[in-house]
Amino acid sequence: MKGSRCLHQLKSLRLLSHAGRLLPPAAAGDNGTLFRPRSSSQLGGLQCAQREVLRHFHSSPACTKGQPARFVQEEDKTRDKSLVTHDDLFEQVAKEAKTKATFNKVIDVYTKGDIRRRGHVEFIYAALKKMPEFGVEKDLTVYNKLLDVFPKEVFVPRNFIQRMFNHYPRQQECGVQVLEQMENYGIMPNIETKVLLVQIFGEKTHPMRKYQRIMYWFPKFKHVNPFPIPEQLPEDPVDLARFSLTRMANEWDAKVTVYQLPCTDVTESGAEVTLPHIVGIQSPGQMEALAKHNPDRPVFVEGPFPLWMRKTCVYYYVLRADPTPPEEKIEEPYDPERCFSYPLQLDLDLDRDLGDDESFDVEDLDEGPVFAMCMTSQGDQATLNQWISGLQESNPILGQIPTLFRLGAGPRELQGVGDADSASRSWFPSHVQREEAHPGEEAEAVVEEAEAVVEEAEAVVEEAEAVVEEAEAVVEEEPRRSQGVKQ
């Protein structure tokens, strides 16, 4: 076997010199000579010589100009006799539709165009760059198909010298880049990828090593996120708000309430009014805490704060109060009947040693309780007023507590106690382009005062109408449609 293989190689070298090749032997791989030593070694020598004659005759650049025309399919409009880069191949197809089918078509056109796969490295690099445009960057079958473009068994090192000296480095780097793009998008390769890599590059090569590393580390880090996010987030804004609010809530028994579904109304004047969705969350513990809240101290509606889930960012608003000053804190005694399994309070005179002290030596940050959270697509005061009035149905004490609005133009951190007095500014919708939101701005709008809230609370129905009118006015001022509102 080995002897016949050497014989073939000698023959091919002789034929090479006869054909008068101008290209250096090191770049032979680029032309993609489909040398099949294993299959051809089984046949007779004469046949191999004939095949080799054919192969090397056709591989000289001067002769192949006319050849590819025979393999062109009818629907391939992209074939052009002038110099065309592989990027242009994708551009031509991109004019129609950018789907997985057209992407596969381009690959098929290329693979069937030339049996030698000339310039396959550049083609694969161009394809990798174009994948996000066609929307196939997360598709494993497309990557396998792209790896299939490599000619098989040509780049497999056949002896220890070839293995030592980075056999076909350009192709190996290309294979590594394909796997690297798969790793970047978090796609796990499968057994087909491994078989392809072994056929193309052999074992103990760089692409194979990269594949082994991916297969080692990806399963280890797959479930390392303690707050996992599903791959496909819900499209419906109300469902998305529900999911993200339950994600943020601290209690298991927090209840999500939808105060308003997104809808489009047409008023008498014919103008379209789009109402945003308002989804709120509150747990029974928060309701209790709010019921015990001192009505003299105001509660604040703050926002919008960002929440990122993979690539989507949603904004939420928070109803919170400042921490009670120490003189007003009442320590309620533990109700012994609340829990029968163990005593809630123990009056023991035991000291903890330094070695048993499990607490950190930091002062506890008391930021004040959070009473409720909400998500809405249009974060202006009218919408948030609607949320507060909706909350009031289950928390009647909100009618007596003054509510202050602290809305910002962009994402900010929770404000402290000392920031209560700042210049009041007219409120404006917070959902302008998020990319432009400058983090340093602190725009507060302290508009609602205690008396106004009390008056509104007395007539809930009229307030709802007023809010709707305000919302309409707001929407008419800004014709820009808020996100997530359905037609």
Next chain:
Amino acid sequence: MSLPRITHLPSGRLLSTILHHQRLLPSIIPLTVPKRAVIQGEYRRPGQPKKAKFPWKKINFNFSKGLEGIKKHFTLLKKEFTDRWVGPEGKPIVEHMLEQNRVVWEFRGPESLGEWTVSSDREIGGHSEAYLKLGRNNNTCFLYGTLSSTPPRDGETRYSGYCTMRSKQPLASFDRKKHHDWSSFNTLHLRVRGDGRPWMINISAETYFSHQKDDIYCYFLYTRGGPYWQDVKIPFSKFFLTHRGRIQDDQHPVWLDKVNTIGFTLGDKADGPFQLEIDFIGVCKDYAHTEEFAYEAYKRNPEV
């Protein structure tokens, strides 16, 4: 044999998924020794030529600064001498031996922000921004900014969009390097409030060989988002070894007796604003955690 063009990265700044690469298609196969040597001097921003600056021009001769420096260094020196009479590292020996929790960084004033260095991919020509300020009531640190993953147009960089906050190396008197000694602890405890983005914690330990300069031990920090604080406890056995952002084949647990810096990196390829609030960073000893190392340390990939 290694590939001639392997990734080229600045130390301690990147996740393994966001990388800088050299030229995508080398026009010729390099027949000579690769340009990137293993030992690197200062970080060279890709696309910039090497500047020749004489070593004496880098020193700043200023009298008042010199006086301040003398005062500071001698105070530190005196403190070091007197601390030895109290106990190891300035604490009584009982405390040093039995200590279960230690708060290493807490942000209680503007001077605590001076211990941290904030950087983003603006250094290599990207468009991300990162700022650090004190949070509410001057009690927390607030790292915020915008990420932008458009790579800089210098022909070399392919991916971009990261920002990082790294603690400065602790210094003894006369700017000698001092290390954190966390050998009696086994868990890192953080109290953070993020916006749902996944961060990466990088611990850099003291190394001996110059090849190991960019060796960093990393682990993920997943934030939940929301208005509630999140207590994150990560045992040191979970940190894996990376070099220039690439996870290595030969893994070993982080050596805690000489820890230099800790850092937080964000590079999750999602363009937009981000924020992270940190209350404090501490280390603690969790007796229930008996794992020595979470990954296999034996040789798994035999050499070619």
